[in-house]
Amino acid sequence: MAPRVLISDSLSPAALAIFKARGVEVDFQPELGKDRSRLAEIIGDYDGLAIRSVTKVTAKVLERAERLKVIGRAGVSVDNIDLAAATAKGVIVMNTPFGNSITTAEHAIALMFALARRIPAADASTRQGKWEKARFLGVEITGKCLGLIGCGNVGSIVADRAIGLRMRVIAFDPFLSPDRAFDLGVEKVELDELLARADFISLHTPVTPQTKNILSAENLARTKPGVMIINSCRAALIDEEALLALLESGHIAAAAMDILEKEQPSGHPLFSHPNMIVTPHLGASTKEAQENVAAQIAEQMSDYLTRDAISNAVNFPSITAEEAPKLKPFIALADRLGSFAGQLIESNIVKVSITYEGEVADLKIKALSASMIAALLRPLLADVNVVSAPTVARELGVVIDEVTRAAEADFESIVTLCVEAGGQERCIAGTVFNDGKPRIIMINGIKVDAAVGPSMVYVTNEDRPGFIGRFASILGNAGINIATFALGRDREGGSSIALVEVDENVPEKVLDAVRRLPGVKEAKALRF
Incomplete structure (x- = not known):
């Protein structure tokens, strides 16, 4: 049938x-x-x-x-x-x-032109029988600086179109590699520099904890006087009240929004401002x-x-029904390894190396790698999925190496993920035991044996007496119960790692207390 x-x-x-x-x-x-x-x-x-x-x-x-x-x-x-x-x-x-990428990018460019030449207001005035040529003095975009917040699939298309219009393009994107920026013809900058230099700012980043309200009242106030802002992406990226206030003060010359916090709003305050353009989420609306x-x-x-x-x-992931039973526990392991590394990394990823050792090397490793890369990128790219992750990584200029080899250790299968970012490399290895549950067996060269729970605390420190007691006391005094406690060190008196499963989320103030302990180098809360 x-x-x-x-x-x-x-x-x-x-x-x-x-x-x-x-x-x-x-x-x-x-x-x-x-x-x-x-x-x-x-x-x-x-x-x-x-x-x-x-x-x-x-x-x-x-x-x-x-x-x-x-x-x-x-x-x-x-x-x-x-x-x-x-x-x-x-x-x-x-x-x-x-x-929808090309259409969305073209809409951002169209909004930029409309702002620069004040087209909607001039059209409305002329239709009223007026001829206010002097009132609608515009600006050229040639030679102006366009600042892109986000330079992924859509942002890179906007950059290409803007460069064709003889604009100078700068971009803030933690995942944009220098090589990828060079290929696109854009200058990679930090957010502060973008705010200070850009004549136009266009948003093209997903909403994540790091990007939500990225154009806050504080950041909007730090923009270049006379800047024009385009948001054809997500409403949560910008503080609408602060935007209106700076439009009224004249610090922001004009703005265009294709998306508002509340769709189909009635009497929205932004509607009344003459230097504001609003469209009803038309980014993807072409035939x-x-x-x-x-x-x-x-x-x-x-x-x-x-x-x-x-x-x-x-x-x-892309797997068949026959492959699923064998692959399922390793998919879970790949997701945990990628998520672990992704939650520790705060700068652009340069290279990802994945090693499959033993029996796992005979499975469909592309599905495993896709799951791992998706989990790795997800903390900063909320919309990434197991299918699009490899493509997204390549577009970001991330080099991905996969290696398979025979077993060389005491485990039947080992998966090792190494990530180069921010001038350092982090490596995490894991395996699957007979119970089908993933285990972490190595972090940055230090052997551990840790089950992966929903909420965990990761600490690196100098191997000194008394640390465990002080660390556990901080958690206990905060009412946080310890479920499991895994330790590892490279040598006596050297570097040590603690990976602790807890029964609830750990507040930032508790982590700050851990970081203040003697010898602590890093303390992070992890969610799986």
Whole structure:
């Protein structure tokens, strides 16, 4: 029987044609996404669900999806899908991470032109019968400095277009390597320098703990007087109240927003400012982009439903049903190793070296590496997934080396991850015991034996008497219970490592107390 796919949102006819050409039966109901109860009633009859942003795939909908194997989101964001519920149900969730990139980048450039020449206000004035040529004096963009906060997939396209317009481009992006910056023709700078130099600032970074409110009131005040700001990315990147205040003071000459904190706002304060341009989230709204993402998601879903091939999955690596039982525990280990390293690194990654030793070397290591790299990048790139991670890493200029070799140690399988970043290298190794649970067995050359729990504390220190007691006392006095305590050292009196599982998150003030202990070099809270 041919697989059946339900399309519950408006999707380009190109998708229907591809499904049919691949032998997939299609039920096109573009208004169904607005009726969640009706969707839940019929979803059990389909193998695939293709959506855009209107359909909300909730846990209740998924409870009724007895046949569902794959959900395809024509676009990047999967916020309208309950990923945890889909994963628990065994449903693959796919998106199209790069289908909107050119369109979004072009919209940012269009907004920059509109700001520079005050086009919307001049158009409105002229339509009112006025001819206010002197009022709408603009500025040239040629020779101006464009500052990009984020220079990934979209940001790099904006840089290319801006350089073609004879602009000077500088970029702040911790993951942008010097080699990649050179290839793009941009100058890599720190945020403070970008704020001080840029005539235009354009945002192209995901929202993470490090980037949320990156254009805060304080940072906006440090921008160059007369700067123009474009946000076609995420509302949470900028303080809207501070933006309005600096527009009113004249420090910020103009701003353009394609996204606001509250969509479809009524009477938003920014609307009344004459030097403000607001568009209704049009970054991906072109005919070409919508056709691209529709065709791409139809191809991906068809490949999975007819050939078991998985592309751009956000919740599962590319593995077959036969490989899954053997690979599953090592996927968990790869995720823990990558997450461990990613939470310790705070600067751009230059190189990633992964060594597979023993029996694990005979498995599908590309899936393991993808999981590891995704976990490594996720602390600063929230939208990265196991499929897109290798591509994203390459775009960031990260060199990835994979090595396989026969077992040379006491374990049947060992996976070692080494990351070069910020002028130093961190190496973490792990294995899987017979219970199927991942274990950390080496950190930076020091042997340990540590299970990985949800909440952990990692400490490096000088090997001195009394440290363990003082460290444990700090946690105890803070009411934090220790579940496991793993120690390792390179030699007596040398360097030591403590990896401690605790029952709750460790507050920063507790970590500060640990850092003040004699001989402590580093103390970090880790979440898995």
